Amino acid sequence: MPSPSNPSEIARETLRLLASRRISPSPENYRDIYNEIAGTSGNLAENFPKRELQALQTALPKETAVQQKLVKRFEQALKGRNWDELRDGIAELVKQLANEHELPWSDLFRDFLRQWENKQAGLTVARKREAIERVLVAAAGNSELLFGRLQGLVKSWAGSAPADGDIPLVDPGTIAMPEASLPLVGDIVADSATRTSELSSDLRDLFAYTFEDLVTTQLVDEPELAADARMLAHKVRCATSPSAQQGLLAGIKRFAFRLEILAEDRAELRAGLLNLLQLLIENVGELVTEDRWLAGQIDIVRDIVASPLNIRSIGDAEGRLKEVIYKQSQLKRSLNEARESLKQMLAGFVDHLAEFADSTSDYHDKIEYCAHRISMAEDITQLEDVLAEVIRETRIIQLNAQRSRDELRAAKQRVSEAEARIGELQVELDRASTLVRHDQLTGALNRRGLEEAFEKEVARAQRRQSTLCVALLDIDNFKKLNDSLGHDAGDAALIHLATVIRETMRPQDTVARFGGEEFIIVLPDTSVGDAQTAIVRLQRELTRRIFLHNNDRRLITFSAGVTDLQPGDTQVSVTKRADEAMYMAKQSGKNRVMIG
Ligand SMILES: Nc1nc2c(ncn2[C@@H]2O[C@H](COP(=O)(O)OP(=O)(O)OP(=O)(O)O)[C@@H](O)[C@H]2O)c(=O)[nH]1
Numbered sequence: 001m002p003s004p005s006n007p008s009e010i011a012r013e014t015l016r017l018l019a020s021r022r023i024s025p026s027p028e029n030y031r032d033i034y035n036e037i038a039g040t041s042g043n044l045a046e047n048f049p050k051r052e053l054q055a056l057q058t059a060l061p062k063e064t065a066v067q068q069k070l071v072k073r074f075e076q077a078l079k080g081r082n083w084d085e086l087r088d089g090i091a092e093l094v095k096q097l098a099n100e101h102e103l104p105w106s107d108l109f110r111d112f113l114r115q116w117e118n119k120q121a122g123l124t125v126a127r128k129r130e131a132i133e134r135v136l137v138a139a140a141g142n143s144e145l146l147f148g149r150l151q152g153l154v155k156s157w158a159g160s161a162p163a164d165g166d167i168p169l170v171d172p173g174t175i176a177m178p179e180a181s182l183p184l185v186g187d188i189v190a191d192s193a194t195r196t197s198e199l200s201s202d203l204r205d206l207f208a209y210t211f212e213d214l215v216t217t218q219l220v221d222e223p224e225l226a227a228d229a230r231m232l233a234h235k236v237r238c239a240t241s242p243s244a245q246q247g248l249l250a251g252i253k254r255f256a257f258r259l260e261i262l263a264e265d266r267a268e269l270r271a272g273l274l275n276l277l278q279l280l281i282e283n284v285g286e287l288v289t290e291d292r293w294l295a296g297q298i299d300i301v302r303d304i305v306a307s308p309l310n311i312r313s314i315g316d317a318e319g320r321l322k323e324v325i326y327k328q329s330q331l332k333r334s335l336n337e338a339r340e341s342l343k344q345m346l347a348g349f350v351d352h353l354a355e356f357a358d359s360t361s362d363y364h365d366k367i368e369y370c371a372h373r374i375s376m377a378e379d380i381t382q383l384e385d386v387l388a389e390v391i392r393e394t395r396i397i398q399l400n401a402q403r404s405r406d407e408l409r410a411a412k413q414r415v416s417e418a419e420a421r422i423g424e425l426q427v428e429l430d431r432a433s434t435l436v437r438h439d440q441l442t443g444a445l446n447r448r449g450l451e452e453a454f455e456k457e458v459a460r461a462q463r464r465q466s467t468l469c470v471a472l473l474d475i476d477n478f479k480k481l482n483d484s485l486g487h488d489a490g491d492a493a494l495i496h497l498a499t500v501i502r503e504t505m506r507p508q509d510t511v512a513r514f515g516g517e518e519f520i521i522v523l524p525d526t527s528v529g530d531a532q533t534a535i536v537r538l539q540r541e542l543t544r545r546i547f548l549h550n551n552d553r554r555l556i557t558f559s560a561g562v563t564d565l566q567p568g569d570t571q572v573s574v575t576k577r578a579d580e581a582m583y584m585a586k587q588s589g590k591n592r593v594m595i596g
Pocket of ligand 1: 474475476477478479480482486487488489490491494515516517586590
């Protein structure tokens with residue numbers, strides 16, 4: 001049979017063959033057999049490289065709205081195997097990419113440089129750098145967006161009022177950048193017109209440089225954060241693709257948040273220090289009665305400056321300083337009063353002495369006159385009168401002398417009473433005011449001190465949205481220890497426990513004596529599980545550091561309740577919960593820690 005030559009014959013023959021070969025009449029099978037009969041290859045439709053084009057479509061950029069639209073069009077064309085649509089789509093995409101490169105980067109850089117070097121009121125180099133960093137983060141990997149944002153930024157700088165005086169190019173405290181190591185403006189601008197395609201790489205370098213060299217120098221006291229900054233710098237350098245840059249965003253935001261917290265802490269620290277210094281200066285006038293007080297004050301400040309600063313130690317020093325100053329002023333006032341009454345007594349006594357001297361010289365004159373009258377007397381009756389006068393004058397002088405002696409005795413008595421009062425006052429003030437916020441026996445905070453510390457910790461936890469735990473400890477069988485070893489041994493045991501607590505817990509944990517043999521520990525930034533673990537660790541430490549009294553070894557144990565601060569809690573409610581948990585610990589056998 002001759003081969004069919006025209007399309008309708010080929011079509012008919014195709015249908016026949018499909019039937020005789022029992023092949024299902026799908027469009028693909030029809031097309032295959034048609035090609036077979038017509039002697040044509042799979043040609044265009046057959047060769048349509050669907051898989052390759054799909055891979056191409058996946059790789060196409062989709063950052064901007066325009067790009068996304070074009071990719072959509074490409075996808076449609078691909079679905080319909082429409083070569084024409086594909087061709088037009090690709091052409092437009094290429095054109096769009098070319099347009100993107102036509103963004104006037106060199107103009108923008110000229111303006112950028114100009115505004116970078118201009119001095120605007122309130123804008124330091126550090127601020128400008130910060131703004132650039134923000135733009136970089138916001139437009140990571142999207143050059144069109146980056147262009148728009150940078151342009152907006154440069155315009156805002158241009159719109160700022162020029163600075164009157166010399167604005168420092170670098171904020172105080174910011175490290176000056178060694179010119180040789182600057183990977184930024186100079187290099188970028190030198191050939192910005194020819195290297196616009198390398199823009200984001202240069203800006204990445206600038207970004208990494210900021211993290212690695214500038215941020216880390218500000219984090220000498222924060223090695224963990226500094227290590228994170230270096231890690232981020234490394235990641236920024238490696239993040240060449242838009243998706244990698246996008247992936248960096250969350251990390252950078254987290255880092256920025258931590259920097260913000262750190263800045264807040266530092267501000268608080270600075271304010272605390274300033275308060276402390278102010279307090280010292282304001283009250284220096286009070287520190288005149290005894291030099292050792294002044295030395296004590298200075299010692300405290302010296303200690304604070306010598307040790308690593310933290311908000312709690314400054315708060316603690318401030319509290320102690322206030323108490324010392326209070327005591328000092330009280331003591332000074334009392335001493336002044338006592339001195340004043342001594343002065344008055346002395347003045348009174350001198351008056352009496354003068355009076356006494358007057359009356360004695362009067363007496364002498366009178367006796368002399370009497371002696372004269374005796375020598376002139378002619379009979380006994382005349383002598384009687386003179387003698388009576390001598391006796392009268394002598395009595396008067398005797399009475400005067402006795403009165404002066406009595407007054408002298410009374411004054412002496414009053415002086416010794418005043419002395420005793422000063423002594424008592426000193427002891428009383430030592431007891432009452434030296435440790436107003438601290439328990440005198442153990443040196444831990446007392447209830448008042450705890451109240452203040454608790455308030456501060458709660459405010460801090462709320463501000464940072466962090467957890468805060470409270471543990472209440474009660475020594476087990478303390479009465480037995482007191483009864484068997486004596487009250488002094490009991491006191492020594494309390495001191496021992498307070499010492500072990502202070503040395504075992506973290507510096508940021510607050511320790512207070514809540515009552516007789518009860519202690520409270522406030523644990524900031526701690527989950528309730530971790531707080532329980534910390535208190536159990538304290539129990540273990542107590543078994544290691546055994547209490548020794550007159551060579552008598554006694555194991556001190558305690559039961560504890562731990563709870564965390566809940567929304568709406570007050571110090572009373574949280575302490576009550578911890579107390580209930582502690583009670584449960586006692587009920588279930590003592591020497592254990594329960595969560596409330
Ligand atoms: N040495 C000394 N003892 C104190 C002080 N304050 C309270 N105490 C004593 O602590 C004891 C507490 O006894 P209890 O409340 O019966 O408690 P406990 O014997 O520890 O019994 P549990 O708590 O059930 O384990 C009492 O004997 C108080 O006198 C103090 O400052 N010094």
